[in-house]
Amino acid sequence: MALRTLGRQTWLWKLMSFALFFGAWEIAGRIPISLSFPTFIETFIAFVRMTFNGEFATAYLQTIQPLIIGVAISSVAGVGFGVLMGLWRTMEWFLVVIFIILYASPVAAIIPLVTYMYGIGLTSKVIAVVIMALPLIVLNCYKGVRHTHPSLIEMVRSFQGSRWQEIRLIILPNASSLIFAGLRLGIGAGFIGVVLAELLITPTGIGDLITYHRSVADYPEMFADITSIIALSAVSLTVLLKMEFLVRPETRKR
Amino acid sequence: MNQVAKNMTETKQDTIVEVDGIAMRYEGGVQALKGVDLKIPSGELTSFLGPSGCGKTTLLKIIAGLLTPTEGEVRIRGKKVTGPGPDRAFVFQDFALMPWATVQRNVEFGLELRGMPKDQRGEKAVKYIAEVGLAGFEKSYPHELSGGMRQRVGLARALAVDADILMMDEPFASVDEQTRRKFQEDMLDLLSKEKKTVIFVTHSIEEAVYVSDQVVLLSPRPGQVQRIIRTEIDRSKSPDEIRRDKNYLDYVDDIWAVLRTYL
Numbered sequence: 001m002a003l004r005t006l007g008r009q010t011w012l013w014k015l016m017s018f019a020l021f022f023g024a025w026e027i028a029g030r031i032p033i034s035l036s037f038p039t040f041i042e043t044f045i046a047f048v049r050m051t052f053n054g055e056f057a058t059a060y061l062q063t064i065q066p067l068i069i070g071v072a073i074s075s076v077a078g079v080g081f082g083v084l085m086g087l088w089r090t091m092e093w094f095l096v097v098i099f100i101i102l103y104a105s106p107v108a109a110i111i112p113l114v115t116y117m118y119g120i121g122l123t124s125k126v127i128a129v130v131i132m133a134l135p136l137i138v139l140n141c142y143k144g145v146r147h148t149h150p151s152l153i154e155m156v157r158s159f160q161g162s163r164w165q166e167i168r169l170i171i172l173p174n175a176s177s178l179i180f181a182g183l184r185l186g187i188g189a190g191f192i193g194v195v196l197a198e199l200l201i202t203p204t205g206i207g208d209l210i211t212y213h214r215s216v217a218d219y220p221e222m223f224a225d226i227t228s229i230i231a232l233s234a235v236s237l238t239v240l241l242k243m244e245f246l247v248r249p250e251t252r253k254r
Numbered sequence: 255m256n257q258v259a260k261n262m263t264e265t266k267q268d269t270i271v272e273v274d275g276i277a278m279r280y281e282g283g284v285q286a287l288k289g290v291d292l293k294i295p296s297g298e299l300t301s302f303l304g305p306s307g308c309g310k311t312t313l314l315k316i317i318a319g320l321l322t323p324t325e326g327e328v329r330i331r332g333k334k335v336t337g338p339g340p341d342r343a344f345v346f347q348d349f350a351l352m353p354w355a356t357v358q359r360n361v362e363f364g365l366e367l368r369g370m371p372k373d374q375r376g377e378k379a380v381k382y383i384a385e386v387g388l389a390g391f392e393k394s395y396p397h398e399l400s401g402g403m404r405q406r407v408g409l410a411r412a413l414a415v416d417a418d419i420l421m422m423d424e425p426f427a428s429v430d431e432q433t434r435r436k437f438q439e440d441m442l443d444l445l446s447k448e449k450k451t452v453i454f455v456t457h458s459i460e461e462a463v464y465v466s467d468q469v470v471l472l473s474p475r476p477g478q479v480q481r482i483i484r485t486e487i488d489r490s491k492s493p494d495e496i497r498r499d500k501n502y503l504d505y506v507d508d509i510w511a512v513l514r515t516y517l
């Protein structure tokens with residue numbers, strides 16, 4: 001919702017809010033509010049340097065791969081399970097509880113367990129992404145399917161529509177806003193999952209870069225690392241929002 | 255003598271819908287209808303009138319085949335109703351429009367479900383959108399329209415499938431008074447061209463008398479047929495003349511006399 005409003009604002013407003021934010025950061029860094037808090041300019045210089053000397057590229061090569069695989073698995077399986085659970089009672093009884101438990105549990109605590117079972121390679125990271133992202137996607141899709149307006153279903157039946165038409169033409173389009181909301185939350189959680197995995201278990205990728213810069217007290221570099229992952233996450237969500245506009249033309253007019 | 259003549263004209267009408275001993279008890283035990291018998295003449299406008307909660311919607315949905323009664327059966331041209339059919343089209347009280355689809359697609363939807371090719375159904379939809387007075391709004395979305403306009407979309411969708419029987423559940427309930435009158439007049443105009451049998455649910459006495467040939471008065475829950483009143487009003491007069499017509503006012507008073515006993 002907030003993202004959508006942001007998308008509608010003019011460039012000028014966006015620029016101004018960025019300027020305000022970075023200005024405040026610069027001032028906070030100059031006071032300084034903490035010895036480990038760099039100014040915006042120092043961070044920016046570190047950011048540019050690491051972008052061009054290949055440090056980010058090397059790190060993200062390792063981070064993005066499990067992220068993409070994990071998000072892809074979670075999206076396909078999540079939409080699939082969520083929709084099936086919404087349409088089919090038996091499936092609902094079996095699975096809802098599992099996903100609600102997964103959703104409610106402190107997953108960060110499970111991640112070390114995953115390493116214990118799968119080692120510190122790609123598999124562990126992918127699993128970390130999936131356990132973070134999947135429950136959110138599943139539960140949102142499920143909710144979207146279950147909340148179809150009964151009179152729309154009745155309308156399809158009154159025109160002798162088949163069950164398949166009911167699902168394809170009413171239930172899925174009706175659920176699409178919650179499905180996309182689930183994907184947005186899932187991608188956000190996937191980022192958390194991959195960074196957690198890299199911080200907690202597999203010292204590789206951007207997580208390792210953060211750990212390293214902290215250990216040698218290169219704070220501008222550390223903040224640049226963190227900023228880069230936030231920026232990447234924001235870009236991914238914006239891309240998803242554009243996709244939603246394509247799939248759901250009616251949202252463009254709102 | 256007069257009575258005999260009247261009976262003769264009544265039997266001359268073909269019955270299209272026969273409601274025979276319908277009772278409806280919902281899961282959970284609410285008895286909505288009990289022993290409802292009714293004949294609906296072909297080509298006329300019949301309205302169901304009764305206090306809120308007396309089972310009007312239930313009865314309409316049973317005729318539509320959307321609900322299965324616990325007792326009795328409905329026959330259409332002598333054939334038992336087992337579900338919705340192409341001979342009936344429903345206009346929903348809450349419009350039941352797809353918020354993600356344009357007016358055009360919403361109006362086409364009944365035809366789309368029946369697998370009519372796109373250009374063919376598009377043409378039909380354009381025609382009915384114009385007939386309900388919404389030409390120019392084809393590309394609008396429901397949330398951009400007023401309540402009255404949305405209901406017109408629902409009406410156009412029902413007309414587009416060209417069913418013989420048009421069923422409307424309080425189509426004007428959520429529309430303001432001016433729009434309501436205009437819509438009633440437009441609807442009568444349209445229906446005189448389309449030659450359909452219309453079953454119409456309302457809780458407004460004036461509306462029932464104004465639009466229908468036959469008013470079915472239902473008792474409070476469990477709904478039973480209390481009285482059937484045939485309104486003989488000269489419909490060649492203008493809407494304002496009709497609303498001041500002596501017969502019109504007498505029917506309104508008659509019905510009010512019955513309904514007030516329920517309060």
Ligand SMILES: Nc1ncnc2c1ncn2[C@@H]1O[C@H](COP(=O)(O)OP(=O)(O)O)[C@@H](O)[C@H]1O
Pocket residue numbers: 280281282284285286304305306307308309310311312313475
């Ligand atoms: N799905 C349902 N389950 C249980 N009771 C219902 C259901 N639908 C309607 N009812 C009850 O049946 C009665 C008749 O409802 P309805 O046909 O909607 O009345 P009306 O349209 O005349 O206002 C009401 O008391 C209502 O509460």
Ligand SMILES: [Mg+2]
Pocket residue numbers: 310311312424
């Ligand atoms: Mg009702």
